[in-house]
Amino acid sequence: MIRVSSALLDNNKKISLLFRALKKPPSGVIDMVTTGTLVNIVFLGTAGSGKTTLVSSFGRWLEKNCGYTVGYVNLDPACLETPFKTSFDVRSLFTTSEIMKREKLGPNAAIVRCSDLMSKRAEEIAESIGRVESDFRLLDSPGQIEIFVFRESGPRIVSALSKKGYTVCIMLFDKTLTSTSVDIATAQLMSLVVQLRIGIPMITAISKADLYPDSNVDALLSNQSLLFDAIEKEGEKEGAYGDLSLQLPSIIRSFKSPARIIKTSAITEMGFNELLDMINETTCACGDLT
Numbered sequence: 001m002i003r004v005s006s007a008l009l010d011n012n013k014k015i016s017l018l019f020r021a022l023k024k025p026p027s028g029v030i031d032m033v034t035t036g037t038l039v040n041i042v043f044l045g046t047a048g049s050g051k052t053t054l055v056s057s058f059g060r061w062l063e064k065n066c067g068y069t070v071g072y073v074n075l076d077p078a079c080l081e082t083p084f085k086t087s088f089d090v091r092s093l094f095t096t097s098e099i100m101k102r103e104k105l106g107p108n109a110a111i112v113r114c115s116d117l118m119s120k121r122a123e124e125i126a127e128s129i130g131r132v133e134s135d136f137r138l139l140d141s142p143g144q145i146e147i148f149v150f151r152e153s154g155p156r157i158v159s160a161l162s163k164k165g166y167t168v169c170i171m172l173f174d175k176t177l178t179s180t181s182v183d184i185a186t187a188q189l190m191s192l193v194v195q196l197r198i199g200i201p202m203i204t205a206i207s208k209a210d211l212y213p214d215s216n217v218d219a220l221l222s223n224q225s226l227l228f229d230a231i232e233k234e235g236e237k238e239g240a241y242g243d244l245s246l247q248l249p250s251i252i253r254s255f256k257s258p259a260r261i262i263k264t265s266a267i268t269e270m271g272f273n274e275l276l277d278m279i280n281e282t283t284c285a286c287g288d289l290t
Contacts, residue, residue, distance in 0.1 A: 087132040218263070228249040
């Protein structure tokens with residue numbers, strides 16, 4: 001397994017800046033970048049989950065603390081501005097507002113139309129992203145996940161992009177959507193569905209964790225056995241809800257590889273060490289990300 005040592009990422013600022021200037025990670029760090037592999041990270045998530053903010057914060061952290069070069073990519077034709085300087089921006093090809101005016105469409109129809117245009121130009125978009133010379137390319141996806149994942153644009157772009165470097169997905173959920181054991185299981189199932197659609201390794205993460213420091217579900221995020229036990233207790237309730245809850249552990253065991261869920265914060269940089277570790281761990285053939 002290729003693994004990055006989290007402890008090595010805690011060097012003081014002076015050392016971090018020195019290695020950044022040398023364009024290589026601290027001594028002893030072994031990762032895909034050192035082998036010459038360019039890494040594409042696609043950020044997906046429900047609307048308002050904090051994808052854009054995390055892309056910006058995680059990218060700065062990779063540059064500042066690890067000495068990596070980072071390219072930022074915007075794949076949301078509806079966004080008005082980004083908190084990072086883009087190396088490629090789909091809005092250079094078309095925007096939702098332009099499509100609305102030109103084709104006289106409402107906002108939702110224009111977003112769908114943009115998705116279809118992205119699908120048709122998937123190879124061109126992937127080629128442009130592939131020309132971004134950086135250790136990591138961070139891709140910010142459209143706000144509505146269904147537009148990218150459940151239409152053809154996302155799978156086609158990701159498929160073409162996978163030929164330009166190792167590509168992994170971070171599936172992001174707002175902390176408010178993972179407050180119970182069943183919520184967490186639902187997030188895992190949604191991650192599984194998304195992975196089936198786009199066909200690349202998947203990391204599930206929770207955003208805005210700094211807003212809920214005393215969460216009572218932390219143990220469930222890192223221990224799948226505890227999670228399943230909690231779900232089965234939920235299943236003791238009568239009716240269809242209880243029956244469905246009892247089936248969740250079986251479904252997850254059957255179709256999803258073991259994996260922990262990472263708590264992250266774009267404000268405090270919580271979970272960034274672990275996130276980088278897991279990006280490298282996805283190369284493990286065993287598929288175990290526990």
